[in-house]
Amino acid sequence: MYDTNPVIRSAFDTAAAAGQSGLTARLEQFLDPAWDQGFASGSFATIACPSWMIGYIKGKAGDAGSGQWNVTTLPGGEGGNWGGSYLGIPAVSEHKEEAGRLIAWLTAPEQQERVFRQVANFPSRTEAVQAVSDATDPYFNDAPIGQIFSASAEAAPIQTMGPNDGTIEEVLVQALLSVETTGATPQAAWDSAVSEIDNQIG
Numbered sequence: 001m002y003d004t005n006p007v008i009r010s011a012f013d014t015a016a017a018a019g020q021s022g023l024t025a026r027l028e029q030f031l032d033p034a035w036d037q038g039f040a041s042g043s044f045a046t047i048a049c050p051s052w053m054i055g056y057i058k059g060k061a062g063d064a065g066s067g068q069w070n071v072t073t074l075p076g077g078e079g080g081n082w083g084g085s086y087l088g089i090p091a092v093s094e095h096k097e098e099a100g101r102l103i104a105w106l107t108a109p110e111q112q113e114r115v116f117r118q119v120a121n122f123p124s125r126t127e128a129v130q131a132v133s134d135a136t137d138p139y140f141n142d143a144p145i146g147q148i149f150s151a152s153a154e155a156a157p158i159q160t161m162g163p164n165d166g167t168i169e170e171v172l173v174q175a176l177l178s179v180e181t182t183g184a185t186p187q188a189a190w191d192s193a194v195s196e197i198d199n200q201i202g
Helices: 006-020 032-043 054-060 098-106 107-121 124-129 146-156 164-181 184-202
Strands: none
Touching: 006 107, 006 164, 006 184, 032 054, 107 124, 124 146
16 A cells, blocks of 8 residues: 555655755746746756657757757666557457557567657567667756666666556645645645545545
């Protein structure tokens, strides 16, 4: 359970301490317009950057941001997994065979390598991971993104996500925002989050 898992509580307390100390931008990612504007204005210093975030940063920071950003490993070297994309064929499809061939082509190592080199979506195929290990990105000061994301993927722990993962995540995020924006103590924010999660999922 999330509320008795010491790893989750430690992560929450670490994030809350950063917010309490004024080390965060106090912006809600993706939902706060000022968060998007921050990429171009430089109003925050760092951001957790899964590989696909590279394309997002380029889109928000624009040409003027080229050379103003860099990519490096997380402290400790381990990464994580925030989910991914999946391809499926509806049972009612009139073109199942053709759809299957398209999926096989889209997920082939050659296409995954090409997509990573173009927009930095990290490959799921081992052969493609090996093929992109030498990739760099001039926008990010020629950061060795292939090496960085490959090493992160190898070091990432196995994660099991339950059916209530999204609900729990959203409530914990809002609790952390309350520390940043309303001055709630980390303990009060945690207790409030646990109560809200219990209300939502029982």
